[in-house]
Amino acid sequence: MPDYTAELETLRQQGLLRERRVLDSAQGPEIVVDGRRMLAFCSNDYLGLASHPGVIEALTDAAREQGVGSGSSHMVSGHHRLHQELEEALAEHTGREAAALFSTGYMANLGVTAAMAGRHDVILQDRLNHASLLDGARLAGARLKRYTHADTGAAARLLEAESRCTLVATDGVFSMDGDLAPLDGLSALCREQGVPLMVDDAHGIGVLGSKGGGIAEVRGLDQSAVPILVGTLGKALGVGGAFVAGSQEFVDYLVQKARTYIYTTAMPPAMAAATRRSLELCREEGWRRERLAKLVAWFRDEATALGYRLMESWTPIQPLIVGPSDRAMALSEALARRDILVPAIRPPTVPQGEARLRLTFSASHTDEHMERLLEALRAARSETGAA
DSSP states (O other), X not given: OOOHHHHHHXXXXXXXXXXXXXXXXXXXXXXXXXTEEEEEOOOOOTTSOTTOHHHHHHHHHHHHXXXXXXXXXXXXXXXXXXXXXXXXXXHHHHTOSEEEEESOHHHHHHHHHHHHOOTTOEEEEETTOOHHHHHHHHHXXXXXXXXXXXXXXXXXXXXXXXXXXXXXXXXXXXXXXXXXXXXXXXHHHHHHHTOOEEEEOTTTTTTSSTTSOOHHHHHTOOTTTSOEEEEESSSTTOSOOEEEEEOHHHHHHHHHHOHHHHTSBOOOHHHHHHHHHHHHHHHHOTHHHHHHHHHHHHHXXXXXXXXXXXXXXXXXXXXXXXXXXXXXXXXXXXXXXXXEEOOEEOTTSSOTTOEEEEEEOOTTOOHHHHHHHHHHHHHHHHHHOOO
């Protein structure tokens, strides 16, 4: 049995102990956390839809009519007409034949990878993929091979050496670096080798593309080029859950084989109704994506001028690299003293020596919010010496 006290103390001394904050307000740019009103630049609510009145109304209306629980799994009696309508809308939104809903993005990735591979098979993944993709390969019992981040050539060399590769998987937008996968090259490679390509576009759906279709829309890659597309509903769409989209045949197979789909209770039907309304807003209100692009460009110009080191990202995920964990914590705490919430991201979430502040932006951030952030960053840099 682990020595809990010793393990926790070790984490504390290493500056790696994680602590939960208690939110006492609706999600939005200005929140109440641990009793303090703060300005948040750490949420994945990229389009500002988590507290949208229309989405709330869709949820409450559906809950009033359909109740608050689905009662069982999709395979028993929990697959409601509202789920079916949302799946059809998500398939249309992504240009796929069909989609299946999952309770979380983590469960979607576990379900797909375990359904696609087993013992003695190989799954090839980007080195910076989300933990859920890595864990999915391990759950499947497959051999996990990881190629150098965003390096199509390295992926090609590994793929050519592995005769039992049954899946290549990558993030679309990498959650800690904010950069994009080299999807054109990976798609061409997978088609040449006859191996399915799986893209987890959790941070791209809703954000990228003229309609928010994600990285596949931006790259112009259809279902044949990206046969397995995963998206989450709790980030840009502001609600909760996830989906997997692809051909009708693939989705039918997944419904039969994905254990995380078969053996879990379906999301509440009212949540499906809220998500469908959110998806409509995502498609109709392109100004939200335009606002995000403006905020990102503004931040990058000003933060660079202040002397901060940024990564090459033009998505709402803007990592500010600090280095040692203690320095990242000091910078985060300096911002918190100014009522700006940006938690430090430390190992093992990111590599050793690459601790950072992961700033994220929302279409609901105002110009005043941005000015407060930049002023706080200016003062915090002077106070801590962070660069």
